[in-house]
Amino acid sequence: MAVSTKPRQRRGRGTEDPLCFGASSWARLRPRPEPRPSSATATSAEITLKGSIAIITEFFNYSINSILYQRGIYPPESFSRSSKYGLTVLTSDDEELKVYLKQIMGQMEKWMTDGDVERLVVVVTGVDSGETLERWQFNVSVQEEKEEVKGMETDENGNTLNVEKTKEKMEKKSGKSLQEIHFEISALIRQITASVTFLPLLNEPCSFDLLIYTKKDASVDTSAWEDSDPRYIVNSSEVKLRSFTTSVHKVDSCVAYKEKDEWDL
Numbered sequence: 001m002a003v004s005t006k007p008r009q010r011r012g013r014g015t016e017d018p019l020c021f022g023a024s025s026w027a028r029l030r031p032r033p034e035p036r037p038s039s040a041t042a043t044s045a046e047i048t049l050k051g052s053i054a055i056i057t058e059f060f061n062y063s064i065n066s067i068l069y070q071r072g073i074y075p076p077e078s079f080s081r082s083s084k085y086g087l088t089v090l091t092s093d094d095e096e097l098k099v100y101l102k103q104i105m106g107q108m109e110k111w112m113t114d115g116d117v118e119r120l121v122v123v124v125t126g127v128d129s130g131e132t133l134e135r136w137q138f139n140v141s142v143q144e145e146k147e148e149v150k151g152m153e154t155d156e157n158g159n160t161l162n163v164e165k166t167k168e169k170m171e172k173k174s175g176k177s178l179q180e181i182h183f184e185i186s187a188l189i190r191q192i193t194a195s196v197t198f199l200p201l202l203n204e205p206c207s208f209d210l211l212i213y214t215k216k217d218a219s220v221d222t223s224a225w226e227d228s229d230p231r232y233i234v235n236s237s238e239v240k241l242r243s244f245t246t247s248v249h250k251v252d253s254c255v256a257y258k259e260k261d262e263w264d265l
Helices: 049-070 095-113 178-197
Strands: 019-021 079-084 087-092 117-126 132-142 145-154 160-169 206-214 236-240 249-258
Touching: 049 079, 049 087, 049 095, 049 117, 049 132, 049 178, 049 206, 049 249, 087 178, 095 117, 095 206
Parallel strands: none
Antiparallel strands: 019 206, 079 087, 117 132, 117 206, 132 249, 145 160, 236 249
16 A cells, blocks of 8 residues: 555564554655654663653654665655764655654554564565565564562471562663663664665665564554565575664564565566
8 A cells, every 4th residue: 555545554463473554655755753752861860661662663763764765765855864863864754654654653652562562574565576575674572670589488388488589570770871772773773774785776666564563462453453464575685783772672673685686687
C-alpha cells in the first residue's frame, strides 16, 4: 500500500510471524516531526522505562528516515536537515508520512510499555519485481536486573533454612547518561549512512513496509493491524550493525540484502 493513501498497519505475532506495518511508499519522503522530549534528561542520573521507550522510538523514527533517504526510496530534495545525536540528520517533509510514522511510534510506545515488542523490521521491496531486496532488522530486548534476596524458608520437615532468591526487576534505574546513549546511537546512524558503500544499487523503484514483531498475547487492534509473513530474502547476505543500550533496553541491528548478481539486470 502506498503512503499516499491511508496507511494500513499490520503486525506480526511471534518470531515466526512478524507484525507488519504496511506503509509501502516510493513517491517521496517528508520531514519527520520534531523529536519529542524524552523523560530522561541529559543531566538525569537514571533512565526509567518510560524514558528508555522515548529514546528508542525517537531513534526508530530517525533511522527509518535515514534508510529511506540513503536507499533512494524518496527523492533527496524531499528531505530537510536538522541536528541530532551530534550529527546532521535528514528527515522527510511529506506530511502523510510524518503522520504515518507518528502513528506507528505511538503504538510502539504502548506495546513497549507492556513489554510486547520484540523487533522492528524495515522491508525494502522492488515495485516492479515485487521482491524483497533489503531487510533492516532492529531487535529490542529488555535488560532485566537480577536482584539477590536473602531470607528464611521452612522445608517440608519444619526446618528453618537460609535461602537466596533471585528477583527480576524490569523498571530498572541506570546511571548511564543520555550523552553516552546518544553517542552509541550516533555510531549506528553513521553506519546506516555508510551503508551505500556495501549495499547493491537498487535498480528499480522501491517501496517500504514496517513489520513489528510482538508477543503472541499482545493486545492488537485488528481493524488497524494484520498478520504478515516475515518477508525474508532467499540467499541473502547479512551485515551486523552496531547496537546500543539504555540500560533498560538493548537494541541490536543488522541488514540483510539480495546479492547484486542475483538480480535481473
